[in-house]
Amino acid sequence: MNTPQQRYARTTSNTGADFQRRIDIWGLLRLDPVLTSLLIAASLLGLIALYSASGADLTMTLKQASSFVLGFGVMLIFARITPNSYAYISPWLYGLSSILLVAVVFIGEVRMGAQRWIDIPGVTSVQPSEFLKLAMPMMIAWYLSTRPIPIRFRDLLVCIVMILVPVGLIAEQPDLGTSILVFMSGFFVLFFAGLSWRLIGGMAALAAAAAPVAWTFLHDYQRRRVITLFDPESDPLGNGWNIIQSKTAIGSGGLSGKGWLDGTQSHLHFLPEGHTDFIIAAFSEEFGFIGVIVLLTLYLAILIRAIQIATNAQTSYGRLLAGAITMSFFVYVFVNAGMVSGILPVVGVPLPFISYGGTAIITLMSGFGVLMSIQAHRKLMG
Template sequence: MSEFLSPRLRRGDMTFGEKLWQVSWSLVFFISLIAGVGFLMLYSAANGAWDPWASRQMVRYAVGLGVMLVIAMIDVRQLMRWAYPIYGVVFVLLVGVEVRGSIGMGAQRWIDLGFFQLQPSELMKVALVLALARYFHGASLEDVGRPFYLVPPMLMVFAPAALVLKQPDLGTALMLIAGSGVIFFMAGVRLWKFGVVLGLAVAAVPIAWGFLRDYQKARVLTFLNPENDPLGTGYHILQSKIALGSGGVFGKGFLQGTQSHLNFLPERQTDFIFTMMAEEFGMAGGLVLLALYVVVLIYGFAIAIRSRHQFGRLVAIGITTTFFLYIFINIAMVMGLIPVVGVPLPLISYGGTAMLTLMIGFGCLMSVHVHRDVQMGRRGGYEEP
């Protein structure tokens, strides 16, 4: 098919206007629609006030939307060339958290920039996708089949995951590992190798248990039996289940949720915002939001399929998988299906770095879409077909 494409498209020699025309504006619409739902829920979380959450989130989204469109205009080959330096900078920031990070809610995860609390572990989700996509770009099945070939990318995954786990942030560490696993699989790594890694991980569980913080152990034990301490460690998840159940099919109505507005539901603007939404709009409202998420996921996988270069396919798959993990972990967490790990609901939960990370990721996804027909060599330059 590539011989029927315009040579300009294969080289990526597009004007700014042509690139702007190639942007998937329908995807931008659905992303904005989900963010709009988030603004309304943050308005409700503040008992019918735009401050302190909704107004700030709207500004952050506006800035993030601009960042997304700027990244979409960047040639995907430039993203590939800068993938390793970006990874290196974010990794240094992660090390910086260990040295001079800010402590909040019992964890050391942020760097105080004065005007903004930066969480490098969130940025690592995108940086790691770019770095792994560059490493596996152009790799043959023979390359991927050699065990030593997989050592560098495994180090790229487990080094930041270990730093994130030390903060401690179990949820983000698991997201880094799970999202990277999908990229490894799409690059051609055999299933039996995943089986070996999974077996080693299971065997290491007793050892890892000894390194968990007391509150992390409490979360796991609470997940297994939340009724054991209903006023202590089990309080969050029990109140979340009560709110979910009380919403019924169509909910109690906007601003009418009792569990959230009477302050029984903790962290309703961040981790448990889906619970508040389900209480006010019921199962129907929750399903509508999930449908919007599914549409965005379909767009992401479609962009991956249409990309004519391996780097773009792996970036699109990695970003889309990360977006899926945000959704799955948060909703499963508030429903009591997995332990509480503090992962925000994408584009809905209040948070600056999480919003910025998502919009940067969508920008990379859009860049892949805009430059989907570019012919790329192993080093990222133009290559004649």
């Protein structure tokens, strides 16, 4: 006859074995359980928001869901690649992406007034600027990981050239939003490499001095967006329409919102691009201040976990790259929220996991796959 002690021993043993198997599954997949759970939660919330913002368009929602599945598959693949392999391919990926950017100038396909895509007959079209969102921080991290830190002035100049050349090509397409994201992804590597505040201040002063010159190179629609930022009421039915309707949607949500599927600004088509760039306005209208706090808390949790991974990275390359990827994710959130609320110009940056768009999802998940790799292989090497 089994004694209580024997039954307890068997139960404890089985529970421990189950727990160990769960650990082994995460380890086998090379995924961080905390970060993966947060990404899944953000993806599900994004599908809920998109279904309503798109006017209950099930086809669009299912297409977005398939992009999430593909994105998680890419993340699984990227998580299994070692950080040393990423370091090895960094200059090759950067070089190929830059060559493709140059090719866009000559053979790029024009869509909606922008020349950003290269058409591959019978297959698909690619947007080389998307590759630079990951290739840029990989390249700068690879270059600086083999050099003294804090960064020397000579190395800083080399990095600035490597950053500005692709950024200039992307801005000329024109794609100001992507050029900002690519620039910041490279700048964050410089920052984490020990770039002094004196140099940062000098670069900011130089940029401010060059602003009048840069203004002359902006396209007309980009100038109008900047002007509209300061006075949207000057053209309420034209360039100011997006910001005015966005603020109206955000303010009408109140504390708890109008309820899921009950938003009026997006459903009655007052809010432009309510399922893409301005989806947080539609989200705010339906879920209110409380819903926005929940969303921002989820973003904050993702950032905290990603920062922990960057801090615990064992190599200089891993720390620089993980830190840059993490802060690039923050820029996505900050710029989108800023332009929708009227504190930044409209530059076409999607809200991570919420805005509709498969390319942006796959790019994001690729970056998180690299983070997973840095975390998983740290454990393997530790």
